[in-house]
Amino acid sequence: MSSFFHISRLLILMCASSFYKSAFGPIKIIIPLALVFLFTMTLAYASNDTSILSVKGFGTLAGTGTDTNAIGFRRDITAETGATKSWRIPTDSRLGLQLDAQFNEQLSASVQWVLKEKQGDFFEQNLDMAFLRWSPSPEWTLRFGRVPSDIFMLADHRNISYAYPWMRPPQEFYGFNPVYHYDGIDITKKFRLSEGLLSLKVSGGYSFTQAGPIDNGAGFFSSNVIYEFGNWKSRLSYSQGHTSKFSFPNGDELINAISSPQLNAIWPNIQSFAPQLSMVGTTIHYSALGIAYDDGLWLGQAEAAYINSGNHPLLPNLANGYISIGRRVAKLTVYTLLGISKSFGDHYDIPQPLFPDPRLLAAQQEINNAINNGGIDEKSVSLGLRWDFYTNMAFKVQWSHYWLGQNGTQSWLEDPTQSPPDEVNVFSTGIDFVF
Amino acid sequence: MKTMPILIFLLLMVFSSQQVMAELAVIVNPNNKLNSIERNVLQDIYLGRMRGFADGSMAIPIDQAKLRSEFYEKLTNRPIEQINAFWARIMFSGEASPPKIMPDDADVISIVKANPGAIGYVSKNSATDEVKILLILK
Numbered sequence: 396m397s398s399f400f401h402i403s404r405l406l407i408l409m410c411a412s413s414f415y416k417s418a419f420g421p422i423k424i425i426i427p428l429a430l431v432f433l434f435t436m437t438l439a440y441a442s443n444d445t446s447i448l449s450v451k452g453f454g455t456l457a458g459t460g461t462d463t464n465a466i467g468f469r470r471d472i473t474a475e476t477g478a479t480k481s482w483r484i485p486t487d488s489r490l491g492l493q494l495d496a497q498f499n500e501q502l503s504a505s506v507q508w509v510l511k512e513k514q515g516d517f518f519e520q521n522l523d524m525a526f527l528r529w530s531p532s533p534e535w536t537l538r539f540g541r542v543p544s545d546i547f548m549l550a551d552h553r554n555i556s557y558a559y560p561w562m563r564p565p566q567e568f569y570g571f572n573p574v575y576h577y578d579g580i581d582i583t584k585k586f587r588l589s590e591g592l593l594s595l596k597v598s599g600g601y602s603f604t605q606a607g608p609i610d611n612g613a614g615f616f617s618s619n620v621i622y623e624f625g626n627w628k629s630r631l632s633y634s635q636g637h638t639s640k641f642s643f644p645n646g647d648e649l650i651n652a653i654s655s656p657q658l659n660a661i662w663p664n665i666q667s668f669a670p671q672l673s674m675v676g677t678t679i680h681y682s683a684l685g686i687a688y689d690d691g692l693w694l695g696q697a698e699a700a701y702i703n704s705g706n707h708p709l710l711p712n713l714a715n716g717y718i719s720i721g722r723r724v725a726k727l728t729v730y731t732l733l734g735i736s737k738s739f740g741d742h743y744d745i746p747q748p749l750f751p752d753p754r755l756l757a758a759q760q761e762i763n764n765a766i767n768n769g770g771i772d773e774k775s776v777s778l779g780l781r782w783d784f785y786t787n788m789a790f791k792v793q794w795s796h797y798w799l800g801q802n803g804t805q806s807w808l809e810d811p812t813q814s815p816p817d818e819v820n821v822f823s824t825g826i827d828f829v830f
Numbered sequence: 831m832k833t834m835p836i837l838i839f840l841l842l843m844v845f846s847s848q849q850v851m852a853e854l855a856v857i858v859n860p861n862n863k864l865n866s867i868e869r870n871v872l873q874d875i876y877l878g879r880m881r882g883f884a885d886g887s888m889a890i891p892i893d894q895a896k897l898r899s900e901f902y903e904k905l906t907n908r909p910i911e912q913i914n915a916f917w918a919r920i921m922f923s924g925e926a927s928p929p930k931i932m933p934d935d936a937d938v939i940s941i942v943k944a945n946p947g948a949i950g951y952v953s954k955n956s957a958t959d960e961v962k963i964l965l966i967l968k
Contacts, residue, residue, distance in 0.1 A: 585880050
């Protein structure tokens, strides 16, 4: 019972933290409400029978390093620091805890919190699940609360390295996307079709993410179709996000300043760039196709996606994909992975101020960086090994070689004082576990 | 003389493989209307894909600690570490909860006896008249 009360206190802390952060929109309140509801129900049921509760977890302890100090490697843009020649543990390490409550055959609840390197609100942003799951029949499932984002094949289990062969999800494909969860609802319907299983899923809600200096709030809708047949699994998905909140430090001041007539008198046409410094009102379309094969010995997986933002300069249209092939030999899995990602942004010439005032020139440089440096252009090849050396534990080692294009390092941690290298080797090794 | 150790090794191999080849009975509550189960339906139930019998009723799968590895190997032709990795995805993405794990045959039988939707597996010799056998896994 002591561990139960410890978890209860953790939940209260999370609720309190979420309440204080609930200023960014009414939908946000769903999280603390769902948590309180979950907590109350858990407590009520637990007073009679604690066997409905289970605590489990997952994690990775890994070291990651590269052969350059000119740019930092990160799994995705939510990380605040990048790996360089100095090897780092936080880049690929994480520890997740999950509390499940099974109230009856139809109703259950799950809360998951992941300790990992993350920008923004440490408690709120790392709370990846807090939902009620209702399955009135084997074919139907509904989840309500904070649920994992499911827009790509690995999107809802990016942190659970034990579940996949690689060190991390392919960075070209997953690195640009900061969305791990959203507050809302998803509904899944399954059908037996021929010898296989067809799943249709629709979801909708509000996601609030903090990545880099940017806070981003978006309402979104997502749908996917999955067909599993024998050793094959295929997936087709379409998602759409509509940004309703977008802010960065001093962003409003900057936008107000460049919109003012006084400034435009000495810096002609700079106001035309004001809308491009905010994504509010932008709709982003994500279309993706995935296929996976696993016969126990050979495994393969590939995904391709096109992200259409109407070519907004802060997230230009992007095409990406990867393909991986692996072969198991007893408890070893050897794999290779190829990834590619390319954005199709336009270049904008930022007008010159009439007077070369150092403050205006600095502002011009900042606007140029924001608008013209949001591109992604990278390719990589990886070789790796997974060794399931003990029950529920796997040792991994991976080498990746990246080719980086001009204005193509948005997923990396750029050093403004240095130009990024054309090629980078990334090395990593670690242990994944579940308990 | 050199052949002696090889012979012993081969005998040991045969002996140990006979251990693994024990038959498992997939059992349900006697009130369950089904009399058999397709292998792919059983896989869907035990791999968290869809927890329903072919007649649409809800299935509650039960694992057991002693035979878990053997059961999944027989059902899926995959070693248990691959099953564990598969289940890590299912449970930590919040898709489904894994089956409850009972210690041995007797506990599985008592749960299946008491729950109309329960499904479990035991050694073929342990299956009693109090449960119904749907499938024998060899």
